[in-house]
Amino acid sequence: MPPYLLLIGTFAAFIASAGSYFFAKPRLAAVFLTLFYTGSTLLSSSLLSHHPAVLCSIIIVFVALPVLCLLLFAADVQYGLFCTDTSFVFVLVWLLIPLLFSINLIIYLFKDIYA
Numbered sequence: 001m002p003p004y005l006l007l008i009g010t011f012a013a014f015i016a017s018a019g020s021y022f023f024a025k026p027r028l029a030a031v032f033l034t035l036f037y038t039g040s041t042l043l044s045s046s047l048l049s050h051h052p053a054v055l056c057s058i059i060i061v062f063v064a065l066p067v068l069c070l071l072l073f074a075a076d077v078q079y080g081l082f083c084t085d086t087s088f089v090f091v092l093v094w095l096l097i098p099l100l101f102s103i104n105l106i107i108y109l110f111k112d113i114y115a
Contacts, residue, residue: 003046003108010039037063040100047107062100066093
């Protein structure tokens with residue numbers, strides 16, 4: 001799949017997940033977040049296939065950390081593991097999502113310009 005299609009798809013999934021979250025549709029937001037993270041991971045791996053250290057660090061910080069936070073939040077809501085307000089994880093997730101998209105966009109533009 002061409003990188004520009006992945007870039008457009010991840011942007012659409014990002015906008016759709018933000019809209020779903022804003023209109024209090026958590027399941028729909030979860031579906032679009034899953035699409036966003038899958039597309040972003042594929043895009044990053046296709047753009048940074050020659051730089052595995054950078055790719056691993058981007059995946060760990062911008063994909064694994066937010067997914068782990070969301071899983072901890074879901075476990076806390078379901079089972080009350082922490083008995084604290086863990087809604088701050090959504091702030092972290094919604095801060096890292098645009099950064100991941102921006103990083104992928106910048107890398108794509110640099111590869112396109114210097115290719």
